[in-house]
Amino acid sequence: MKLYYSPLACSLADHIALLEAGVPFERESVDLKTKRTASGADFNDLTCKGYVPALVLDSGEILTENIAVLDWLAMQYPALGVPGKLGRTRLLEALAFVSTEVHRNFKPMWHASSEAEKAQAKATISRLLNLLADGIEGDYLFGAAPSVADFYLFVMLLWAERFDVRLPAPFVALRRKMASRPAVQAAMLHEGLIGTKDRQAPARPDPEGAELQLTR
Numbered sequence: 154m155k156l157y158y159s160p161l162a163c164s165l166a167d168h169i170a171l172l173e174a175g176v177p178f179e180r181e182s183v184d185l186k187t188k189r190t191a192s193g194a195d196f197n198d199l200t201c202k203g204y205v206p207a208l209v210l211d212s213g214e215i216l217t218e219n220i221a222v223l224d225w226l227a228m229q230y231p232a233l234g235v236p237g238k239l240g241r242t243r244l245l246e247a248l249a250f251v252s253t254e255v256h257r258n259f260k261p262m263w264h265a266s267s268e269a270e271k272a273q274a275k276a277t278i279s280r281l282l283n284l285l286a287d288g289i290e291g292d293y294l295f296g297a298a299p300s301v302a303d304f305y306l307f308v309m310l311l312w313a314e315r316f317d318v319r320l321p322a323p324f325v326a327l328r329r330k331m332a333s334r335p336a337v338q339a340a341m342l343h344e345g346l347i348g349t350k351d352r353q354a355p356a357r358p359d360p361e362g363a364e365l366q367l368t369r
């Protein structure tokens with residue numbers, strides 16, 4: 154299995170999921186502006202969609218679309234899913250909300266947009282996160298253990314931190330709790346999002362291929 158990712162992009166959710174699952178996998182970063190992978194390959198040859206995440210299965214088949222990739226991972230590694238009769242449906246419901254509502258509304262923040270558009274986006278994201286937080290069932294969305302939906306949400310919460318989006322209290326706590334997990338730290342370290350005592354985090358990555366250079 155091989156994950157194509159870009160630092161701090163939504164593919165960080167899949168990166169975390171694979172490390173949480175504890176399975177062997179390969180990973181290669183993609184420059185979203187040039188569409189070149191770290192080894193110099195043309196990412197568009199792998200997927201004409203040109204965006205991450207892309208997960209190449211051992212069969213050679215390629216999965217794209219975060220909802221599908223994260224759902225597939227939760228099906229393979231049930232500890233990353235949600236138990237119960239409606240578990241998978243609730244998981245898909247949360248993944249769809251994070252993807253099609255929250256993630257989508259971050260677009261103006263990453264791209265050259267007017268201040269008014271950004272302010273509007275911030276207010277919308279805050280409202281959406283409040284809606285989601287109203288249904289939280291424990292430390293994580295579905296109780297005491299995180300699912301792939303929490304991993305995707307965590308990426309959105311990192312973006313919220315970067316853009317100063319107001320968060321509901323349960324999500325401030327969720328972000329802190331997620332950030333303390335060894336798999337999350339390992340993924341963030343690998344993506345250069347956090348440093349160690351000996352290694353500084355590099356300049357901030359620009360996951361959406363935006364023209365803006367953002368400061369942490």
Ligand SMILES: N[C@@H](CCC(=O)N[C@@H](CS)C(=O)NCC(=O)O)C(=O)O
Nearest residue numbers: 162163185204205218219360361362
């Ligand atoms: N529909 C895709 C969108 C994924 C997406 O927006 N990926 C961003 C990074 S967070 C990306 O690769 N953007 C570069 C581009 O679209 O050229 C999904 O849900 O997985």
